Amino acid sequence: MRSTAEARRATVLNAAVSAFARTGFHATPVTAVAAAAGISEAYVFRLFSGKLGLFVAAAEACFERIVAALEMGAERADGTGPQEILDAMGDAYAELIADRDLLLLQVQAQAVSDVPEIAEAVRAGYRRVATFVQNRSGAGDAQVQQFFAYGQLCHLIVTAGLEQVPEPWARALTAGIRHP
Amino acid sequence: MRSTAEARRATVLNAAVSAFARTGFHATPVTAVAAAAGISEAYVFRLFSGKLGLFVAAAEACFERIVAALEMGAERADGTGPQEILDAMGDAYAELIADRDLLLLQVQAQAVSDVPEIAEAVRAGYRRVATFVQNRSGAGDAQVQQFFAYGQLCHLIVTAGLEQVPEPWARALTAGIRHP
DNA sequence: TAAGTGTGTGAGTGCACACTTACAAACAAA
DNA sequence: TTTGTTTGTAAGTGTGCACTCACACACTTA
Numbered sequence: 001m002r003s004t005a006e007a008r009r010a011t012v013l014n015a016a017v018s019a020f021a022r023t024g025f026h027a028t029p030v031t032a033v034a035a036a037a038g039i040s041e042a043y044v045f046r047l048f049s050g051k052l053g054l055f056v057a058a059a060e061a062c063f064e065r066i067v068a069a070l071e072m073g074a075e076r077a078d079g080t081g082p083q084e085i086l087d088a089m090g091d092a093y094a095e096l097i098a099d100r101d102l103l104l105l106q107v108q109a110q111a112v113s114d115v116p117e118i119a120e121a122v123r124a125g126y127r128r129v130a131t132f133v134q135n136r137s138g139a140g141d142a143q144v145q146q147f148f149a150y151g152q153l154c155h156l157i158v159t160a161g162l163e164q165v166p167e168p169w170a171r172a173l174t175a176g177i178r179h180p
Numbered sequence: 181m182r183s184t185a186e187a188r189r190a191t192v193l194n195a196a197v198s199a200f201a202r203t204g205f206h207a208t209p210v211t212a213v214a215a216a217a218g219i220s221e222a223y224v225f226r227l228f229s230g231k232l233g234l235f236v237a238a239a240e241a242c243f244e245r246i247v248a249a250l251e252m253g254a255e256r257a258d259g260t261g262p263q264e265i266l267d268a269m270g271d272a273y274a275e276l277i278a279d280r281d282l283l284l285l286q287v288q289a290q291a292v293s294d295v296p297e298i299a300e301a302v303r304a305g306y307r308r309v310a311t312f313v314q315n316r317s318g319a320g321d322a323q324v325q326q327f328f329a330y331g332q333l334c335h336l337i338v339t340a341g342l343e344q345v346p347e348p349w350a351r352a353l354t355a356g357i358r359h360p
Numbered sequence: 361t362a363a364g365t366g367t368g369t370g371a372g373t374g375c376a377c378a379c380t381t382a383c384a385a386a387c388a389a390a
Numbered sequence: 391t392t393t394g395t396t397t398g399t400a401a402g403t404g405t406g407c408a409c410t411c412a413c414a415c416a417c418t419t420a
Contacts, residue, residue, distance in 0.1 A: 003397080004396090004397090005396075005397070008397085008398095022294060023294060024204075024206065024291055024292065024294075026204065026206035026207045027206045027292075029376075029377055029378080030377085030378070030379090031376095031377075031378095039398075039399090040398070040399050040400080041377095041378090041379090041399090042379085042380080042381090042398080042399060042400080042401095043397080043398055043399070045378085045379060045380085046397090046398085050378080050379075051377095051378065051379090107287070107290055107291050108291050110287055110291075110335070110336065110339040110340065111204055111287050111288050111290075111291035111292075111339070112204065112207075112291075113339045113340060113341075114202060114203060114204075119339075119340065119341065122339070122340045123340050123341070123342075123345065126336070126340060126342075126349075126353075127347065127349055127350075130349035130350075130352065130353060131348075131349050134348075134349060134352065141351070141352035141355050142355070144349075144352045144353070145333070145352055145353055145355055145356075146329075148333060148336070148353055149326075149329040149330045149332065149333040150329045152329065152332035152333050152335065152336050153325070153328060153329040153332050155290070155332065156290065156306070156328070156332050159290040159291070159293045159299075159302070160290065160293060160299065160302050160303050160306060161293075161299065161303070162303075162306075165303065167307065168311075168314075169306075169307055169310035169311045169314060169324075170307075170310075171321070172310065172314065172321035172324050172325055173306075173310060173324070173325055173328055175321055175322070175325055176325075183367080184366090184367090185366075185367070188367085188368095209406075209407055209408080210407085210408070210409090211406095211407075211408095219368075219369090220368065220369050220370080221369090221407095221408090221409090222368080222369060222370080222409085222410080222411090223367080223368055223369070225408085225409065225410080226367090226368085230408080230409080231407095231408065231409090361420100362419105362420090363418105363419090363420085364417105364418085364419080364420100365416100365417085365418080365419100366415105366416085366417080366418100367414100367415080367416075367417095368413105368414080368415075368416095369412105369413085369414080369415100370411105370412095370413090370414105371410105371411090371412090371413105372409105372410085372411085372412100373408105373409085373410080373411100374407105374408095374409095374410105375406105375407090375408090376405105376406090376407090376408105377404105377405090377406090377407105378403105378404095378405090378406105379402105379403085379404095379405105380401105380402080380403075380404105381400105381401090381402080381403095382399105382400095382401090382402095383398105383399085383400085383401100384397105384398080384399080384400100385396105385397085385398080385399100386395105386396085386397075386398095387394105387395085387396080387397095388393100388394085388395080388396095389392100389393085389394080389395100390391095390392080390393080390394100
């Protein structure tokens, strides 16, 4: 036995997050994530229930990591006020722009939410993230809403590569967004 | 001659916007948009240079319509101040939630922006929309940025169907967003 | 009427890819 | 050593789909 199935599942999941983030659900063959994980395609199908199951698992892992990143951010907040914690979380989230994977996978998942299982995973993920942000920061609805609005703006900035665009309209959209 | 190629191109484009909005680039066969347009698949390929060209054309049409919708909104603004015009545009954009097509196609296009031609179309589209918003409203960078941030939040609300979710976190995210 | 031009399609072709199956090797327990 | 279980794969299978091509019909012009 080379390794346990559980360990394999974890490495496959990592590969899946990256692969699906880059090329999306329909454009990433499971051979690609199998190759990235260093195992055969057939074994991926044994470890996960089809491509859809793999994608849903990757999405769940994605939201899990986002909550972890926000928690890390909140811990190094300057103060204990809601807005201070929210700002610290925002900085932590903006740093994920370096990763790209977690940002992009959310966009990919939203795009394929005509598949009911994926839509449910997206809702569950945002439920998890949003309730965490509410509870951890103690902020009001309007503040939380603003937090997520600017988070979504990050998705546009990353997917369209607006950081690289020197024109005024792009500067306006990216102003104040931390880049690492 | 049943019709001119130009007229056909327009109806195909309408069908393409709807079809791609729902199922995205990779998951919509051009047979689907051909069927929706009431013509053969082969003729679609004669009217457009491949599936990619069709998608890019659809995306461009999408942004064109968005600018038109914002213009309509701006015209019925209460006052002439930047924020008043911006708010009126925001209401107009929120009404597009009823359409879904224009909202969703943006999400789909962003998701496939690993294809260079599509990324460029997205940038061109947002350049068009953002400069229009800037010029037409006369608002400052921060206001414009906020406008787009909440616009992107609309995309999340629509794709995840958050309007239908009665839980507090979803209410927080959707608060104040006009539904028609 | 003959030739030319624009509109339209049926019937392929080839390939990518989701998923299966038959099989093998490593390890454990008896 | 034998039997069983888990990890792993090579080699298919079937299907969906992007794109092509040969061909036909409508309409115009000389």
